[in-house]
Amino acid sequence: MDAVKIALAKGRLADDAITLLGKIGINFNDYSKKSRKLIFKDDCEKIKLVFVKSSDIPVYVEKGAVDIGIVGKDVLLENEADVYEILNLNVGKCKICVAGFKNYERIHSRKLIIASKYPNIAKKYFNKKGIFNEVIKLNGSVELAPILGLSDVIVDIVETGTTLKENGLVVLEEIHDISARLVVNKVSLKTKNEEIEKIISGLERIV
Incomplete structure (x- = not known):
């Protein structure tokens, strides 16, 4: 065998x-x-x-x-x-989450821009919510995307939240336990x- x-x-x-x-x-x-x-x-x-x-x-x-x-x-x-x-x-164990600036408020009349290493997960999540969106695939340091104005939010793995906090971001929504x-x-x-x-x-x- x-x-x-x-x-x-x-x-x-x-x-x-x-x-x-x-x-x-x-x-x-x-x-x-x-x-x-x-x-x-x-x-x-x-x-x-x-x-x-x-x-x-x-x-x-x-x-x-x-x-x-x-x-x-x-x-x-x-x-x-x-x-x-x-x-x-x-x-x-960790979570896959939507993260962004603490005071972020989505403008419902326009497209939500999401940066993520997980474009399929992000796309499905926001499509299911009926939110018009565009997902930008990134391979690293996705936290930079909202800081530099590339995206409104990110979808990423969160374990302790330290990296988010150090970059001025917070968890806005939890998508899935990992x-x-x-x-x-x-x-x-x-x-x-x-x-x-x-x-x-x-x-x-x-x-």
């Missing part, structure tokens, strides 16, 4: 995921945060960790390049991949059912 492949993105979420896997007896003693390797085998050589960019995890899982992914709910909402979302791991989710390829759940179910049931017991 081929090893079960689990996709992660390097960072704190990966560290939390590896800790959780260790608690159910899946250990990667050759893993190092400093290593530039992208694939690691567990000590029993039955599981492989594959490190990819966070936004690519749903693609790797949907296409069957890996069997399992551990990724934030924000990435799943943005990408809408055809995968099974199996388990909320309750780590990496945490790490375990997702599975639909075919893999059938072809590697026993191995994958062991991982799922083990994680269910501890989260």
Whole structure:
């Protein structure tokens, strides 16, 4: 049987995921945060960790390049991949929010300009509210957008709110609670059912 492949993105979420896997007896003693390797085998050589960019995890899982992914709910909402979302791991908790200046008041007669790393989430949220909008896709430092007049508001991940506060912004609306989710390829759940179910049931017991 081929090893079960689990996709992660390097960072704190990966560290939390590896800790959780260790608690159910899946250990990667050759893993190092400093290593530039992208694939690691567990000590029993039955599981492989594959490190990819966070936004690519749903693609790797949907296409069957890996069997399992551990990724934030924000990435799943943005990408809408055809995968099974199996388990909320309750780590990496934060919120995706609308933020802007504290005294911001929308002029209802004109288009709302939103800057975000999550254009699909932002577009759907404001469309559902019936608000005429334009979303500008940014890849970093979205807090600058309202400060420099590029947008009226932003849609972004908020954990502590410190970055917003330091830039004179506040949360205006909360869109969705975010945490790490375990997702599975639909075919893999059938072809590697026993191995994958062991991982799922083990994680269910501890989260």
